[in-house]
Amino acid sequence: xxxxTQSPGTLSLSPGERATLSCRASQSISRNSLAxxxxxxxxTPRLLIYGASSRATGIPDRFSGSGSGTDFTLTISRLEPEDxxxxxxxxxxxAPDTFGQxxxxxxx
Amino acid sequence: EVQLVESGGGLVQPGGSLRLSCAASGFTFTSYWxxxxxxxxxxxxxxxANIKKDGREKNYVDSVKGRFTISRDNAxxxxxxxMDSLRVEDTAVYxxxxxxLSWGQGTxxxxxx
Numbered sequence: 001x002x003x004x005t006q007s008p009g010t011l012s013l014s015p016g017e018r019a020t021l022s023c024r025a026s027q028s029i030s031r032n033s034l035a036x037x038x039x040x041x042x043x044t045p046r047l048l049i050y051g052a053s054s055r056a057t058g059i060p061d062r063f064s065g066s067g068s069g070t071d072f073t074l075t076i077s078r079l080e081p082e083d084x085x086x087x088x089x090x091x092x093x094x095a096p097d098t099f100g101q102x103x104x105x106x107x108x
Numbered sequence: 109e110v111q112l113v114e115s116g117g118g119l120v121q122p123g124g125s126l127r128l129s130c131a132a133s134g135f136t137f138t139s140y141w142x143x144x145x146x147x148x149x150x151x152x153x154x155x156x157a158n159i160k161k162d163g164r165e166k167n168y169v170d171s172v173k174g175r176f177t178i179s180r181d182n183a184x185x186x187x188x189x190x191m192d193s194l195r196v197e198d199t200a201v202y203x204x205x206x207x208x209l210s211w212g213q214g215t216x217x218x219x220x221x
Contacts, residue, residue: 035208037153045153050208057210088153092207095167097143097155 002027002091006100012108019076021103023089028069033093036065036074040085048087049074081107110134112204112212119218124194128215130187130204137185138162141207144178144189146200147214156202157189172198194219 003026013019023034032052037045047056049065052072062077076083084107089100116128128144143158157168157178166178177190187204194217201214 039153044203044211044213047208047210056208090153090155092141092143095158096169097158097167099145099153099155102152 001096002029002094002098004089004091004098004100006087006089006103008103009101010104010106012106013079014108015079015081017079019074019079019083019105021074021076021087021105023067023072023074023100025070025072025091027094029072029091030093032068033091034065034067034072035090035092036063037088037090038083038085039088045088076105079105110206110210112206112210114202114204114212114215117202117215117217119220120194121221122194122196122219124219125190125192126194126217128189128191128202128217130212132185132187132204132206135206135209138182140209142178142180142187143205143207144187145203145205145211146198146217147203148197148200151200154200158207159187191217196220 005024007022034052036049039045048063053065064075066073086102086104088102111133113131144156159166159178163180175193179188196219199219201216203214204212
């Protein structure tokens, strides 16, 4: 099983700042099959990025994904108030699919 | 627009069974691997099972192997999860999740005596 480790566990930033979230895999992820999700309290997880760097439909361009192999990054270029949430990475390149433990992005 | 509507959740006693369904529309169902993902109250996301586009390959997380069965009916654009021998620790919101697409709203399964 591929273990995904997200860091930091909590990130405290202010609106307008840049956020950088990390997802590290215990093994190389094939075909860059890595997705990022955003989840707000009481809501369904929202797909942001798939294939490591492709934005999902309707996702603002301030969200970007990068990386390959075992190291992946989600960057939010300028934080908006609605971006404060929990973020999860998921690998779907090798069964069983797995999720990271999440990064909570909170307002400083 | 991708739409996924899960149903079949509810309250069940330990050892009982439930069958979850997911009705899909707005995308070519037969072109996507489909998964079930769950989230226990206050916890993170846990992948449960997936099924290949043609239904010929299925994978499960270890904790549900032998108890849960995933299936799909491509003629009906539907995904299913048969859950038997349910345990308290199976309590969660279950999401229908196509690979690389948005998810449904989920259905709550509560296992309790």
